[in-house]
Amino acid sequence: MTASCGACERELEHGYLCPGDVLALAERLERMPKLYEALAGFLTPAAAGATEAVSHSHAGSRMPVDEAALDLRYGGIALVLESWRADVQRARGWGAPAAEGTVEGRVLRAARWLGMNLEWIAASYPAAGDLAREVREVEGAALSIVGAFPDRGRRIGQCVAVDASGVVCGATIRHQRGQTRLVCDWCGCKYEERDFLRLARLQPEGAA
Numbered sequence: 705m706t707a708s709c710g711a712c713e714r715e716l717e718h719g720y721l722c723p724g725d726v727l728a729l730a731e732r733l734e735r736m737p738k739l740y741e742a743l744a745g746f747l748t749p750a751a752a753g754a755t756e757a758v759s760h761s762h763a764g765s766r767m768p769v770d771e772a773a774l775d776l777r778y779g780g781i782a783l784v785l786e787s788w789r790a791d792v793q794r795a796r797g798w799g800a801p802a803a804e805g806t807v808e809g810r811v812l813r814a815a816r817w818l819g820m821n822l823e824w825i826a827a828s829y830p831a832a833g834d835l836a837r838e839v840r841e842v843e844g845a846a847l848s849i850v851g852a853f854p855d856r857g858r859r860i861g862q863c864v865a866v867d868a869s870g871v872v873c874g875a876t877i878r879h880q881r882g883q884t885r886l887v888c889d890w891c892g893c894k895y896e897e898r899d900f901l902r903l904a905r906l907q908p909e910g911a912a
């Protein structure tokens with residue numbers, strides 16, 4: 705049997721979602737309740753800043769940001785997650801889930817439920833790719849309002865600088881996209897791009 709990933713069309717031996725897209729979806733579902741929470745801070749136009757007052761998801765309609773945030777908070781996110789949950793339950797031959805309680809609780813429960821059923825979804829649910837895409841879209845819409853998750857950068861390893869007494873610094877060095885030079889926050893040691901590999905090689909065993 706030949707198959708392909710419903711999200712990226714990569715060929716698969718079986719199933720409907722490739723491991724990379726399963727992971728991305730799992731992470732999005734895990735972040736969703738936090739994102740939902742973050743939207744609360746953007747319900748009034750003042751909070752969003754005057755220059756960012758037009759939402760990307762309603763480009764052209766000149767809708768103020770608070771309405772887009774409102775859409776996502778009161779309905780949008782919960783409805784998207786719940787309708788997918790309902791369809792997965794239907795596909796598994798289970799009854800319809802109840803949508804009750806606060807919207808916040810509904811987002812949390814639906815995201816968690818989908819996360820716990822990802823293995824089955826990836827293996828046996830033909831619409832898995834559409835589910836992954838729609839979760840990505842709703843996350844994109846929310847992120848266009850609240851801004852990106854803070855990027856802490858990729859962890860390169862520990863600072864290998866040695867001080868006068870022979871002690872290794874050991875502070876964590878992170879790399880943010882586009883950075884060509886890293887400075888250790890702790891000891892101030894500088895690493896140029898050509899040193900990155902050396903830094904990786906000099907890592908103490910089991911640390912990377």
Ligand SMILES: [Zn+2]
Nearest residue numbers: 709712722725
């Ligand atoms: Zn894929």
Ligand SMILES: [Zn+2]
Nearest residue numbers: 863873888891
């Ligand atoms: Zn250091």
